[in-house]
Amino acid sequence: MNTPVLFSTPETKAGVRKPGMMVLPQGVERHPVPGGGSRAVPIFAGDQITLQDVEGLQPIEMVFFGPDKRSDAAMLGAKGGRSPEGLIAALTGHPSGEKVIAALEKTGFSIADADASLVFEGGSRAGETASFQAVSDGLLIICAAGGAMDAHQQWAPSDVVLFITRINKRPLKDMSLVHDPLADPLVSLHIQPGEAKPYEVKAGEYIQVLDVQGRECSDFQAFSRRALDAGLERDIDPTTTRSLMGALYPKPGLLAKYFSVDQEPLVEIIQDTVGRHDTFGLACTARYYEDLGYPGHVNCSDNINLEMQAYDVRPRGGWPAINFFFNTILDETNAISMDEPYSRPGDYVLMRALTDLVCVSTGCPCDVDPANGWQPSDIQVWTYRENEDFKRSIGWRKTPGADVEETKKTGFHDCFARHTRNFVEYAGYWLAQDMMHHGSIAEYWAAREKAVIMDLSPLRKYEVTGPDAEALMQLSITRDVKKIPVGGIVYTAMCYEHGGMIDDGTLFRLGDTNFRWIGGNDQSGLWLRKQAEERGLNAWVRSSTDHHCNVAVQGPLSREILKDVIWTPPAQPTVEELQWFRFSIGRIGGFHGPSVVLSRTGYSGELGYEVFCHPKDAEQVFDAIWAAGAPHGLTPFGLAALDMVRIEAGLIFAGSEFDDQTDPMEAGIGFTVPLKSKTDEFIGRAALERRKAHPQKKLVGLELEGGVVPTPGDCIHIGKPQVGVVTSAMRSPVLGKVIALARVDLAHAEIGTELEVGRLDGDQLRLPAKIVAFPHFDPKKERVKGNYESVRGG
Numbered sequence: 001m002n003t004p005v006l007f008s009t010p011e012t013k014a015g016v017r018k019p020g021m022m023v024l025p026q027g028v029e030r031h032p033v034p035g036g037g038s039r040a041v042p043i044f045a046g047d048q049i050t051l052q053d054v055e056g057l058q059p060i061e062m063v064f065f066g067p068d069k070r071s072d073a074a075m076l077g078a079k080g081g082r083s084p085e086g087l088i089a090a091l092t093g094h095p096s097g098e099k100v101i102a103a104l105e106k107t108g109f110s111i112a113d114a115d116a117s118l119v120f121e122g123g124s125r126a127g128e129t130a131s132f133q134a135v136s137d138g139l140l141i142i143c144a145a146g147g148a149m150d151a152h153q154q155w156a157p158s159d160v161v162l163f164i165t166r167i168n169k170r171p172l173k174d175m176s177l178v179h180d181p182l183a184d185p186l187v188s189l190h191i192q193p194g195e196a197k198p199y200e201v202k203a204g205e206y207i208q209v210l211d212v213q214g215r216e217c218s219d220f221q222a223f224s225r226r227a228l229d230a231g232l233e234r235d236i237d238p239t240t241t242r243s244l245m246g247a248l249y250p251k252p253g254l255l256a257k258y259f260s261v262d263q264e265p266l267v268e269i270i271q272d273t274v275g276r277h278d279t280f281g282l283a284c285t286a287r288y289y290e291d292l293g294y295p296g297h298v299n300c301s302d303n304i305n306l307e308m309q310a311y312d313v314r315p316r317g318g319w320p321a322i323n324f325f326f327n328t329i330l331d332e333t334n335a336i337s338m339d340e341p342y343s344r345p346g347d348y349v350l351m352r353a354l355t356d357l358v359c360v361s362t363g364c365p366c367d368v369d370p371a372n373g374w375q376p377s378d379i380q381v382w383t384y385r386e387n388e389d390f391k392r393s394i395g396w397r398k399t400p401g402a403d404v405e406e407t408k409k410t411g412f413h414d415c416f417a418r419h420t421r422n423f424v425e426y427a428g429y430w431l432a433q434d435m436m437h438h439g440s441i442a443e444y445w446a447a448r449e450k451a452v453i454m455d456l457s458p459l460r461k462y463e464v465t466g467p468d469a470e471a472l473m474q475l476s477i478t479r480d481v482k483k484i485p486v487g488g489i490v491y492t493a494m495c496y497e498h499g500g501m502i503d504d505g506t507l508f509r510l511g512d513t514n515f516r517w518i519g520g521n522d523q524s525g526l527w528l529r530k531q532a533e534e535r536g537l538n539a540w541v542r543s544s545t546d547h548h549c550n551v552a553v554q555g556p557l558s559r560e561i562l563k564d565v566i567w568t569p570p571a572q573p574t575v576e577e578l579q580w581f582r583f584s585i586g587r588i589g590g591f592h593g594p595s596v597v598l599s600r601t602g603y604s605g606e607l608g609y610e611v612f613c614h615p616k617d618a619e620q621v622f623d624a625i626w627a628a629g630a631p632h633g634l635t636p637f638g639l640a641a642l643d644m645v646r647i648e649a650g651l652i653f654a655g656s657e658f659d660d661q662t663d664p665m666e667a668g669i670g671f672t673v674p675l676k677s678k679t680d681e682f683i684g685r686a687a688l689e690r691r692k693a694h695p696q697k698k699l700v701g702l703e704l705e706g707g708v709v710p711t712p713g714d715c716i717h718i719g720k721p722q723v724g725v726v727t728s729a730m731r732s733p734v735l736g737k738v739i740a741l742a743r744v745d746l747a748h749a750e751i752g753t754e755l756e757v758g759r760l761d762g763d764q765l766r767l768p769a770k771i772v773a774f775p776h777f778d779p780k781k782e783r784v785k786g787n788y789e790s791v792r793g794g
Contacts, residue, residue, distance in 0.1 A: 007163050019400040020344055021214055029164045032403050035157035037096035038087055038143040040103035046167030049132045051119055055158040055542045056126035060119040061086045061143040065109040066136045073117040076132040084116035086145025100141060107139055126529055149547045150595035151612045152585045154463040154514060156547040179210060179346045185382040193376030194365035196303035201353045204386030209324055209361055210348035212380055215341050215373030217364045219283040219300045219321035222266045225356035228311055237261040238279035238320055249279045252392040271350035273395030273404045276342040278326035282318035284366050292368055300362040311358055324349050340370045350390060396428035398522040410457035411549035411615030415622040419636045429458040434638040443641035444733055447604055451555035451629060452637035461548045462525035464515040466539035472532050473515055480678040484509045489581045489599060493664040493672045494524050499687030500660040502527055506601060508583055520654045549615050553625060554608030556788055561629040562609055566598055580785055588624050605649025605778055607786040647730045650775025656712055656727045663691050668699030698749040701774030702740040704767050709738055715758040716742055723748045726757060739776050
């Protein structure tokens with residue numbers, strides 16, 4: 001076993017670092033293996049194999065087949081003699097198994113005869129590596145073994161990374177070979193800078209445009225084949241597309257289509273790992289380069305003209321193409337400029353043809369500005385059959401240098417899909433925006449008067465375990481962890497050294513040395529792991545987000561609904577007994593039902609609970625709650641209505657009420673920083689002591705006149721000077737007023753202070769506003785405590 005080795009490093013030139021452009025040494029390949037999944041890679045004699053356990057405590061099964069179809073771990077210098085039980089389960093239990101099965105079938109190897117080796121059998125630290133060397137050609141299969149985890153358990157399988165140092169190092173020009181197509185392609189086109197290539201696709205077929213080395217843009221146009229045959233040119237029209245989609249460019253989801261000038265949809269975006277493209281400028285033209293002093297420079301518009309001659313398409317001085325990966329910038333003066341693309345090596349856009357098309361793609365040759373990162377490189381195009389099953393996805397990365405992840409469906413997705421098709425991407429997952437047969441207003445009133453059920457599975461869950469788990473959490477959050485009992489929950493902030501917030505979240509105490517952190521983003525979990533590693537703490541921080549999906553059941557009738565659904569053993573509190581910010585471990589329906597964790601928490605300002613389970617049990621959990629809730633008017637609940645209830649209740653949201661420049665006091669949650677009662681040091685304490693002693697800003701509530709709902713980010717004025725900014729706003733159904741949350745200068749934060757919210761340019765339209773008590777609704781929080789008899793409608 002070795003200490004951690006970092007193969008991937010950010011590209012750095014002249015001191016400029018690019019964390020999104022991770023560079024490997026020549027001859028080194030990187031192959032991520034998902035937790036619970038597997039991967040098969042061809043190996044050649046002399047290749048060095050390095051396995052890295054990203055999060056720690058992840059056993060890895062390794063199988064190697066030689067050219068004689070014999071499996072022998074000794075050919076890697078490893079100890080074998082095991083049956084590959086984890087791998088066999090992963091082949092059918094994880095989506096990654098499909099490609100491994102295909103590789104086995106292609107080579108004729110039998111997994112039943114495999115000689116498996118177990119790496120990290122005795123445990124491992126985060127980032128720990130183990131290395132082996134192949135003495136023969138063959139097929140290597142790696143499995144991050146692990147299965148389903150009950151809601152109260154903490155041992156979810158986690159990702160590992162396979163690095164291969166090839167004995168025969170591949171030159172950079174062959175880098176395209178490291179990117180695999182998504183399926184067996186119909187057409188494969190490798191396009192170098194300064195080239196354009198046409199291709200035809202039938203209705204229903206797919207088109208993938210991939211950036212091979214990163215930071216390269218590619219102009220794309222698609223022509224209706226039917227129109228061309230009739231002597232007409234009907235290609236993608238960017239202006240029509242922007243108008244119909246209401247966006248700068250389409251993205252996967254409901255607003256995904258590119259249209260012709262006749263408003264005929266030509267293609268729709270299925271997957272996009274970048275999310276940054278251009279529909280405003282022309283493909284580069286001869287005139288563009290001439291005006292810069294480069295006459296005769298090869299350009300995409302002329303290349304498109306040349307290649308489309310065969311289809312009798314008239315030449316144009318500049319093509320209004322869709323410029324994939326091009327980074328257009330519109331500044332405050334309305335000037336259009338550009339910078340390096342966001343795309344990394346292997347990033348792509350996947351489209352589906354909506355009619356028979358003639359398409360053309362380019363490799364942009366621009367080397368005189370940042371459009372291609374100053375180094376034009378290759379583009380790869382593949383097309384696929386219409387019967388391929390490609391899921392809609394927007395690329396998500398936990399960090400700039402992390403592997404791209406597809407937008408995922410939560411365990412409860414299909415349950416909510418019974419009620420809506422309006423799903424939006426939220427932190428890497430598809431969540432319902434609202435329900436077709438209800439709408440956000442009806443959902444809102446159901447939360448206030450009856451009960452609602454909502455999918456909150458994208459909340460990030462991290463299991464924190466080990467002898468130093470308490471010390472790690474005491475160091476990393478603002479609340480006093482030592483005072484949390486087993487079965488208790490605390491809401492807290494997590495801060496950087498300068499006092500700015502990383503995240504807010506809840507910490508569950510499952511045991512003396514066992515915690516579960518639930519926050520809004522992955523950065524908080526990665527920060528915890530970093531602290532454990534850098535400070536030498538004997539603790540592990542492992543992601544369990546995809547193994548713990550959760551629904552929130554909120555509203556005055558939530559307890560009545562859940563009391564007959566969730567069974568708890570005698571040592572655990574029942575639904576009726578469960579107190580605010582406590583959790584119980586139970587099962588659905590009885591002793592033999594699916595395992596759940598029930599917490600008395602929520603994000604609505606009402607009595608509420610959250611129910612956590614493994615995704616495999618999600619449908620059964622949902623159906624049981626739905627059946628029990630039907631007589632009580634239980635209503636499915638989306639993101640739009642959630643934003644309404646949380647603003648009324650004064651609950652903060654990342655990116656609105658706080659960011660890494662905002663401290664907890666400025667975010668309105670100063671109660672999470674007990675500087676007097678928590679005497680232990682924690683990260684950010686010194687900065688928070690200074691900032692509390694010298695406050696500058698305060699989160700306040702506003703009531704506005706005129707009926708106009710301001711936009712988050714709108715400026716707040718007293719006369720000419722700006723004294724604050726709106727963070728969230730809504731028209732409150734229960735209060736009958738426009739209300740907002742805002743951060744204002746402390747000198748103007750007193751209740752009753754009259755202000756103006758600036759619209760348009762901040763001066764030409766002013767909305768009268770007044771600072772009021774906050775939260776706006778149920779300021780004593782009686783409803784969330786279940787004390788409905790003591791309040792009258794808030």
